[in-house]
Amino acid sequence: MKYMGSKNRIAKCILPIMLAERKPNQWWVEPFVGGANMIDKVDGKRLGADINKYLIKALILVRDNPEKIPLNNQEYTEEMFNKAKLSDLSNPVDCFAMFQYSFGCIFKGSWSKNKRGTDYVKECVKNVLKQSKNIQGVVLRPESYLDLVIPENSLIYCDPPYWDTAGYKNDYEFNHVQFWQWCRDKTKEGHTVFVSEYNAPNDFECIWQMDIKNNMGNNSTNNTEKLFRLANENL
Numbered sequence: 001m002k003y004m005g006s007k008n009r010i011a012k013c014i015l016p017i018m019l020a021e022r023k024p025n026q027w028w029v030e031p032f033v034g035g036a037n038m039i040d041k042v043d044g045k046r047l048g049a050d051i052n053k054y055l056i057k058a059l060i061l062v063r064d065n066p067e068k069i070p071l072n073n074q075e076y077t078e079e080m081f082n083k084a085k086l087s088d089l090s091n092p093v094d095c096f097a098m099f100q101y102s103f104g105c106i107f108k109g110s111w112s113k114n115k116r117g118t119d120y121v122k123e124c125v126k127n128v129l130k131q132s133k134n135i136q137g138v139v140l141r142p143e144s145y146l147d148l149v150i151p152e153n154s155l156i157y158c159d160p161p162y163w164d165t166a167g168y169k170n171d172y173e174f175n176h177v178q179f180w181q182w183c184r185d186k187t188k189e190g191h192t193v194f195v196s197e198y199n200a201p202n203d204f205e206c207i208w209q210m211d212i213k214n215n216m217g218n219n220s221t222n223n224t225e226k227l228f229r230l231a232n233e234n235l
């Protein structure tokens with residue numbers, strides 16, 4: 001799914017690095033699964049989690065009931081979107097809409113529209129139907145990374161909210177110090193841990209980086225995407 005902070009564009013660069021370390025039958029775990037734009041390019045045993053329960057509901061809809069996803073903006077209108085925003089989002093299609101039909105994919109943002117009258121509901125369907133095939137069998141959990149039960153000796157790819165970004169509208173206070181300690185602990189428990197971030201504490205080494213132009217939402221910025229892991233001498 002289109003998503004704020006999606007790693008779709010860099011997946012082809014960083015996946016080969018991580019997959020080279022994956023052992024046969026090893027679980028691929030993403031505690032910050034977001035729009036599932038990395039996990040949908042991996043096969044085998046996969047677990048994706050996110051603290052945003054509405055996002056997980058939307059992904060479960062994509063995985064299990066793609067036929068329920070609206071085909072165009074007559075099937076799902078701006079009026080329905082605005083009404084859903086005020087609802088309890090018990091309908092998974094409304095959860096999906098809150099991310100996919102909102103400007104910049106900001107949860108419960110404003111209805112996506114432009115002067116050319118692009119039908120964003122229609123634009124969305126094709127990608128999502130393709131993604132549905134690629135996330136069959138993915139276990140999805142609405143949980144914080146801190147509560148997630150991770151199978152032994154997993155390969156864990158973390159894509160947390162970045163240190164210096166304003167965060168997601170639904171954001172929960174994210175404790176970065178606690179997060180890096182969790183990465184150290186998980187590595188010591190025997191998991192292989194990779195992290196996408198702009199910066200990391202000194203005991204983590206940058207194993208890949210690339211300058212990327214980001215033009216989601218209102219902002220257009222240049223950032224250096226990096227991939228980190230705990231440095232060998234600290235393992």
Ligand SMILES: C[S@@+](CC[C@H](N)C(=O)[O-])C[C@H]1O[C@@H](n2cnc3c(N)ncnc32)[C@H](O)[C@@H]1O
Nearest residue numbers: 005006007032034035036037050051144145159
């Ligand atoms: C950068 S996005 C992940 C994007 C994803 N890799 C993709 O390509 O679509 C970060 C995600 O972390 C989630 N998040 C924030 N705090 C969390 C926590 N404590 N536990 C689990 N997920 C959390 C946010 O809801 C958001 O979906």
